Amino acid sequence: MYQDKLGTQVSQTIYLVRHGETVWNRQGRLQGQSDSPLTLLGICQAEAIGEALRSRLDGQPFEIHASPLGRTRQTAAIITDMLGRDYMSIEFDDRLMEITLGDRDGYAGWKAMARDFPEDWKRQQADPWHYAHPNGESSQMVKDRLTPVLAERRGHDIPTVIIAHGVVNKILRGLYLELSNEATYALDRPQDAFHHLSAGSIETIEVEVE
Amino acid sequence: MTREIFLLRHGQTVWNRAGIIQGRKDSPLTLKGARQAEAMGVRLAEQLAGRGEYTVFASPLGRTRQSAAIVCDVIGYPDDQITFDDRLMETSFGRWENRSHSDVETNDSETSSQRNADRWNIRAPGGENYSDVGDRVLSFVGDLPTEGTIVVVAHGGMGRIWRGMHMGVAKTEIHTLPEPQDGFFRLTEGVCEYIES
Numbered sequence: 001m002y003q004d005k006l007g008t009q010v011s012q013t014i015y016l017v018r019h020g021e022t023v024w025n026r027q028g029r030l031q032g033q034s035d036s037p038l039t040l041l042g043i044c045q046a047e048a049i050g051e052a053l054r055s056r057l058d059g060q061p062f063e064i065h066a067s068p069l070g071r072t073r074q075t076a077a078i079i080t081d082m083l084g085r086d087y088m089s090i091e092f093d094d095r096l097m098e099i100t101l102g103d104r105d106g107y108a109g110w111k112a113m114a115r116d117f118p119e120d121w122k123r124q125q126a127d128p129w130h131y132a133h134p135n136g137e138s139s140q141m142v143k144d145r146l147t148p149v150l151a152e153r154r155g156h157d158i159p160t161v162i163i164a165h166g167v168v169n170k171i172l173r174g175l176y177l178e179l180s181n182e183a184t185y186a187l188d189r190p191q192d193a194f195h196h197l198s199a200g201s202i203e204t205i206e207v208e209v210e
Numbered sequence: 211m212t213r214e215i216f217l218l219r220h221g222q223t224v225w226n227r228a229g230i231i232q233g234r235k236d237s238p239l240t241l242k243g244a245r246q247a248e249a250m251g252v253r254l255a256e257q258l259a260g261r262g263e264y265t266v267f268a269s270p271l272g273r274t275r276q277s278a279a280i281v282c283d284v285i286g287y288p289d290d291q292i293t294f295d296d297r298l299m300e301t302s303f304g305r306w307e308n309r310s311h312s313d314v315e316t317n318d319s320e321t322s323s324q325r326n327a328d329r330w331n332i333r334a335p336g337g338e339n340y341s342d343v344g345d346r347v348l349s350f351v352g353d354l355p356t357e358g359t360i361v362v363v364a365h366g367g368m369g370r371i372w373r374g375m376h377m378g379v380a381k382t383e384i385h386t387l388p389e390p391q392d393g394f395f396r397l398t399e400g401v402c403e404y405i406e407s
Contacts, residue, residue, distance in 0.1 A: 023279050023289045027289075027290065036275075036279075037272070037275045037276040037278075037279040037280075038244075038276065038279065038280075039279060039280075039283055040248065040279075040280050040283040040284065041283075043244045043248075043280065047241065070238070070272050070275075073237075073238045074238040074239065074272075074276060076238075077224055077237075077238040077239060077240055077241070078240075078241045078244065081240055081241035081242075082241065087224045087237075087238075087240075088224075088228070
């Protein structure tokens with residue numbers, strides 16, 4: 001148990017997982033809320049993470065929440081198989097979906113963006129946290145939808161496994177550690193590791209992928 | 211050289227395992243299903259060795275996109291060159307989708323038995339009959355080049371309708387054909403060969 005700023009006893013353990021490598025990840029395409037399937041490596045990453053989680057959880061009860069996008073469903077199916085848990089017991093939560101780039105979901109890549117939309121690129125570099133692509137979300141907007149997700153985990157005695165995305169997981173970690181926006185933005189997005197949030201700190205657990 | 215078509219079914223999905231009718235709806239591959247897709251890829255790579263160029267087509271549903279990505283990783287085919295074609299989608303089961311087989315047989319027993327007696331002509335409510343599926347399969351095949359090697363990643367239901375038509379199987383017997391996920395089929399002129407993974 002640890003005490004948060006209000007002196008409340010908070011017991012929340014969260015295992016935060018990013019989906020495995022997808023076809024578009026490998027191509028450098030920007031997915032946002034569009035989707036592509038896991039590569040063979042992505043499948044192996046999901047398997048390795050599932051195995052590591054199994055040994056960590058060691059038979060304890062746990063909740064499992066996931067983003068409803070295809071790549072996280074696919075990762076969740078493999079992880080629940082490794083954990084001996086029914087896929088149907090997963091709680092899918094729209095608030096866990098990746099940041100959307102709006103009209104530019106699925107765009108060819110950051111280089112192409114910078115080349116094709118130089119004005120937008122300048123604005124984004126100037127204030128990345130508040131920048132949103134046309135009809136897309138800013139990091140601040142994603143933080144706003146994730147804040148209640150984290151708050152809801154308080155007072156849960158059993159651990160929660162959350163299967164989500166690169167940017168979403170960075171923002172959840174930033175919220176958990178009460179980091180500045182700049183520090184949150186700079187966090188990494190591994191797919192061969194996952195994060196254990198507990199007692200106010202975060203442990204990175206790397207996995208060996210065959 | 212004549213034309214050969216390698217016809218694959220997606221690997222096991224969560225709903226396959228739970229006995230829930232998918233049709234046009236979708237669920238992800240299980241761990242076993244991902245491994246089945248990988249095994250099919252390994253066997254297919256052996257078959258394709260020395261073949262030269264080939265083209266990969268797939269149904270655009272999630273489970274076939276997932277399976278095709280895995281197969282193409284194994285055989286070394288660029289995933290941005292997979293052609294997705296709606297005519298390769300699974301048979302639509304309309305309002306029966308997302309229900310278990312036993313639920314449909316028990317609670318829709320009249321329509322279910324009518325359909326079982328004549329799958330070629332009778333549709334699931336809001337769904338397709340075998341004839342509908344046959345038409346779109348023939349349309350897809352009709353657009354293929356007449357020579358060369360083609361790989362298709364698709365489904366069990368439409369796959370056996372395709373093979374049934376290819377082999378001249380009686381319309382009332384098509385539903386007895388197997389829908390393996392541990393192997394695939396090679397269709398050439400008048401022949402349908404099963405290749406185990």
